[in-house]
Amino acid sequence: MDGLRQVGRRDAVRGALVLAASLALPSLARAQASARIVVVGGGFGGAACARTLKRLDDKLQVTLIEPSRIFTACPFSNEVIAGLRDIGAQQFGYDRIAAAGIEVVAQVAAKVDPQAHRITLADSSGLAYDRLVLAPGIELRFDALPGYDEAAAQKMPHAWQAGEQTLLLRRQLEAMEDGGVVAIAVPANPLRCPPAPYERASLIAHYLKQRKPRSKVLILDAKDNFSQQRLFEAAWHELYDGMIERVSLSNGGRVTSVDPNTNTIITEFGDHVAQVANVIPPQRAGRIAQVAGATDKTGWCPIDPMTFASKLLPDVHVIGDACLGGGIPKSASAAGAQGKACANAIVNNLSGKAPETPRLTGICYDTVAPGYAFSLAGLYQPKDDIFAEVEGGGTSALDAPREVRAHEAEAAQNWYRIITGETFG
Numbered sequence: 039m040d041g042l043r044q045v046g047r048r049d050a051v052r053g054a055l056v057l058a059a060s061l062a063l064p065s066l067a068r069a070q071a072s073a074r075i076v077v078v079g080g081g082f083g084g085a086a087c088a089r090t091l092k093r094l095d096d097k098l099q100v101t102l103i104e105p106s107r108i109f110t111a112c113p114f115s116n117e118v119i120a121g122l123r124d125i126g127a128q129q130f131g132y133d134r135i136a137a138a139g140i141e142v143v144a145q146v147a148a149k150v151d152p153q154a155h156r157i158t159l160a161d162s163s164g165l166a167y168d169r170l171v172l173a174p175g176i177e178l179r180f181d182a183l184p185g186y187d188e189a190a191a192q193k194m195p196h197a198w199q200a201g202e203q204t205l206l207l208r209r210q211l212e213a214m215e216d217g218g219v220v221a222i223a224v225p226a227n228p229l230r231c232p233p234a235p236y237e238r239a240s241l242i243a244h245y246l247k248q249r250k251p252r253s254k255v256l257i258l259d260a261k262d263n264f265s266q267q268r269l270f271e272a273a274w275h276e277l278y279d280g281m282i283e284r285v286s287l288s289n290g291g292r293v294t295s296v297d298p299n300t301n302t303i304i305t306e307f308g309d310h311v312a313q314v315a316n317v318i319p320p321q322r323a324g325r326i327a328q329v330a331g332a333t334d335k336t337g338w339c340p341i342d343p344m345t346f347a348s349k350l351l352p353d354v355h356v357i358g359d360a361c362l363g364g365g366i367p368k369s370a371s372a373a374g375a376q377g378k379a380c381a382n383a384i385v386n387n388l389s390g391k392a393p394e395t396p397r398l399t400g401i402c403y404d405t406v407a408p409g410y411a412f413s414l415a416g417l418y419q420p421k422d423d424i425f426a427e428v429e430g431g432g433t434s435a436l437d438a439p440r441e442v443r444a445h446e447a448e449a450a451q452n453w454y455r456i457i458t459g460e461t462f463g
């Protein structure tokens with residue numbers, strides 16, 4: 039990891055010099071020199087944005103702030119939980135990003151001073167910026183579900199940020215005796231990757247069918263309807279008849295509290311004691327977005343969809359799961375597309391050009407068993423100040439034959455190779 043390093047005193051001094059320089063120059067002249075862009079968060083959105091910025095204009099000074107030296111990807115992590123994939127296939131380093139001329143700083147961004155155009159890192163050093171891109175993903179709300187805090191997550195894993203939590207849920211499934219109940223608590227929208235809880239239920243059922251066939255999956259849902267519902271339900275009927283039960287919002291499925299001591303999930307209509315309890319809590323934009331003042335009362339960041347510019351802070355852009363994306367689901371696919379479009383908007387703006395209307399594509403594959411997947415593709419454009427879905431997308435046919443499902447499962451693997459290659463490789 040030669041290109042990676044911690045920020046120290048030297049950077050703080052350099053930051054101060056850049057700040058002094060930035061105050062002395064009119065903004066367009068500064069942009070045409072070598073604008074300094076800081077990207078916070080090296081996930082699918084932030085890493086794509088940093089790479090695109092550098093590719094569009096090699097003179098830009100691009101810094102990526104990301105505390106983890108190894109990124110663990112959520113897409114396909116449900117396969118890790120089901121024992122179909124090694125966690126190593128989810129992990130990526132930042133060497134190639136550093137090799138592209140991007141300064142990668144292994145730190146947490148702690149504070150933003152939007153007026154001074156300055157960001158403070160966890161070790162108290164500072165960095166000046168001309169443009170800041172916030173791509174911190176989500177924060178799990180440990181204040182939203184009574185009984186569910188960080189300690190409870192060690193007994194009732196969420197596995198909604200991949201890594202240790204993914205492995206914990208896997209270990210719990212392996213340790214469970216046949217005949218047990220695996221409960222999945224699903225929050226209301228908006229959440230990261232809306233179809234992923236149902237993909238998880240399917241793949242856990244696949245594991246149980248092979249290894250613990252008397253066991254069941256119980257989905258306790260704060261929603262009545264969900265993404266790709268008809269496709270999921272048809273697949274459950276075909277592959278896992280009777281193994282997956284879902285209690286919808288109208289039937290009392292909304293989880294109101296949990297008791298980690300007894301592994302009990304309490305809903306509007308009753309208590310469920312689970313042998314394995316996967317509790318996915320409500321979410322909001324990553325903490326730094328809140329600390330910076332980029333979030334509104336929804337907990338997410340309002341943006342101008344033409345440029346991803348924050349509606350609340352000057353010279354700050356927000357991309358990925360953290361932003362209020364209108365009709366765009368919170369997905370890696372969308373975060374990557376937003377990262378590229380945001381980079382384009384920043385480069386145009388720095389060189390005094392009018393913004394181009396972004397046209398984003400997002401595709402989401404759901405794998406319900408090895409060799410059995412379906413997908414949802416969407417096209418999104420700014421409309422009435424938010425992103426709206428426009429014509430051109432589509433979903434897999436409900437009555438498609440198994441060869442098509444197998445073909446989509448292969449396409450899903452290819453998609454993962456391409457997006458992780460483009461982002462980290």
Ligand SMILES: Cc1cc2nc3c(=O)[nH]c(=O)nc-3n(C[C@H](O)[C@H](O)[C@H](O)COP(=O)(O)OP(=O)(O)OC[C@H]3O[C@@H](n4cnc5c(N)ncnc54)[C@H](O)[C@@H]3O)c2cc1C
Binds near residue numbers: 234325326360
């Ligand atoms: C189980 C599951 C399955 C999924 N499957 C799919 C799928 O098949 N397809 C798909 O498209 N999407 C899928 N997703 C969704 C996808 O993972 C997210 O939408 C995507 O990761 C969002 O990208 P992001 O860049 O906004 O956030 P992230 O990828 O989470 O990256 C955010 C980064 O910011 C860093 N960060 C946070 N705060 C700070 C700070 N203060 N300072 C510095 N760095 C910070 C974090 O360490 C993190 O690396 C899935 C999600 C889950 C949970």
